[in-house]
Structure formats: C-alpha cells, structure tokens
Amino acid sequence: MTILFYLSQSKTDGYATVYHRISLDGKRAELNSTGVKIRIEHWDHATKSVSKQDPEAFWKNDKLSVIRNKLNSIFSDFYRKGQPVSAEKVKAIYEGNTANLTFMEVFALFQKDAAKRVEADRNEKLKRKRRLSPDTLRQYETHRKKVLAFLIAQKRPRIAVADFDDLIIDRFMAWMSDELKHEDSYTYKVAVTVRAITAFAKRNRFIQENPLNDVLLSQPTAKKPVSLSLQEFEDLRDRPFKNPFMQQVADVFVIYCRTGFHYLDLKLMASNAENAVRPGVDGKDWIYHNRAKTTITAKVPIFSEVKAVVEKYGGWDKLPIISDQQMNKWLKLIAAERNLYPKLSVKIGRSTITDWLLNVLHWSEDSVKVLLGLKGRDTLKHYGRSDERKVAQEMARYQLENQ
16 A cells, blocks of 8 residues: 655645645545645645655654555554455545445445456466455445435445444345345345445444344245256257347357356357367367356266257357347246246256256266266255156166165
8 A cells, every 4th residue: 555645736826735645556535635734835745754854754744654654554454354346445444434335335345346356356366265266246236226226215325334223124124025026035135245344334333333234034934946858958949949149048048047157157168169068078078167156076077968069050159149138038038928927037057957867867866966066965955956757766766776
C-alpha cells in the first residue's frame, strides 16, 4: 500500500491544504484533507513533507507522520491476520465510517474479494480447500439483484449492514417464497449468501457484531432429483425438431445427459478436448476433466450418444454450446413441445445420467461418483438415488444365483 500526501490550493492566495490518498493493487481511495495548511512554497515536493521554512514544520510533519503510521497499522493488521484487504477497506476503518456502510456497499466489496479469489485460483497462486468458479460469481450477482429488489420493495435500499438482522432476513426469505414464488431450496441458497455478507463485514471489522451470527438457517428437505426417463431421453435424442436451433440445443443436451457436466465444465472441456480426451484404462477414449468448482477430476467414458453428436458437428470445438441461461430458456421450449418436465434445465442433464447409471445400468454409487467427479456419496444424493429398479435388479440376480 502506498500513501501519498499532496497539495490542494485553498481559497486564500498562496496557501494550500495537504490532502492524502492511498493506493493498493492499482485502486485508489481518496482520504481528503489532513487538516494541515501551509504556504505553497513551504511544501517539499520531493519528500512530500513540509519544509523547514515553515516555522511549524516539525508539528505539521509530525501530524502527517501520525496519519501515515495509523494507515500502515490498519493495513498491517489485515496482512497479519491473512484477511483480504483493499484501499476502500482501509479507508472505511481509518475514517471510522464502518458502521455506516450499507448492506449493498458491503455486498459489492464481498463480490470484489470473491473475484480476486477466482483470479488467484485461476493462476494457481493460492491452494484452497474450496475454490470459487466464475459460475459462483454469476450466482452472487443474481443474489445481489434479488436482495436489492427486496430492499427497494421495503423502501430501505440503504439499510446499514449492521441493521440487517434476523427480522430482515426472515422478511426477505418470506418475500422470496411468497412474492417471487421461488422454491425453498433456492431461497435457502440466497439466504446463505446474505449471511455470508454480514460475516464478511464482521471479519473485516466493518461492524463490531454480526447481526446474523445467531441465525440458524434450516436447510430444506432435499426433494427427489428430477431426471429424464430413458424413454424421454431416447425420444429427445432420436426424434428430430423442425426448428434447427432447437435441434442444436437438444443435441448439446444429449451430451449433458451422458457426461454429467455443468455448463462451465462442458465449455472448458470442449475447448481443451485434445488434452482432455485420451485412452482410459480399457484402451477406449475417455474424458478426463478437472471440474471448475472443485478441481476434482471427472473420469467419463465416452458413451455412443456423445460420440455421435460430436461427430455430427465435426469435433468438440465445433459443438454449438451456448450459455446456460440461454440453454435453459430453449430447454423449457423443448419441454413444452415434448411434454417434459416444465422446468427442464442443464442441471437435469446431470441428474439424468446419475439416474441412468444407478437404476438402468445398475452401476455402484462409487463408480458414479468417480464419473461425476464428486468427493463423497452425500453429494451424489443431490443428483440421483437408487430406487426400486436397482432393488429389482439385485433381486433378479439373487434368484438366479439360488436356482
């Protein structure tokens, strides 16, 4: 961090006031007046201090030194604790305005820190147990818009972060459910982000106490994951669409349903197919891709449906991959035309392959976990679970063995 003292000419001719600002990582924060007023010719531009020509130079320079030491102390405190720091954070603490920071201002600082983490992870400068992906940044921005819309509706867009308490978050969650008709699982997810903002404010000393520290968010009971049945998938794969763009979306969705990739993973993998696609343990082509969010390697055999689509378009790099937002819009049109689940989305592709592997091909949960690039079985339950079809298969095997 650099500290700069500079002159700003005052209304009195021949005099100027010493102002100051700090710079960190290419970002500036103006700190305004130091309260030190001098004659312009008494300023030493080389040392950025008051020259000895000023009879009060010692006192004035001492005041500037105190200011410098205070700023350095604030910065050092962040550095010593290993906490993310910015010029704006130092300014907020230095000026004692942290209690007046609004919730949305802190949300913006939270997003900036998250963006830095994503960049650091991309450059592999930091090793983290949990990495952030650009997808997470997009989710944060969506969550920010939800919170802002709520605060505007409540006529409190500038509520202080210290005042965003349990009553406010309860109202917010009710608004998400009642007004926007969001499912409980999504409302919970956004509420977790909200709580992360106040924790971020406390961690960075913007507030003395976290107003949501004692708030317990109850995670909704997980619903059974939605997936396409084998018949629905085969119909989507085999029966052509009249609309050529809809056909492209259906083709790409077939790949989602037979790789289990999220949008970002498919996009990154397709652009690096020359390295990601290589012979597996059986000598056939597999996909080896480090998932963007966790860096765990997904090890995916290339199923015939995937191979057919890739060959149709002339290679992985030529697949008509569009953003997940646009993809989801088109998938809902496809769902309406084919009488599928009305909220069809890219995520359901991951559920579809999970259900197919567990209950049609009767793979073990451990094998499915390896293919999807998951850490443990608990996460697998979010995408699919064994059901009576698996039981029937095990029963048939039992009966065959005991004939």
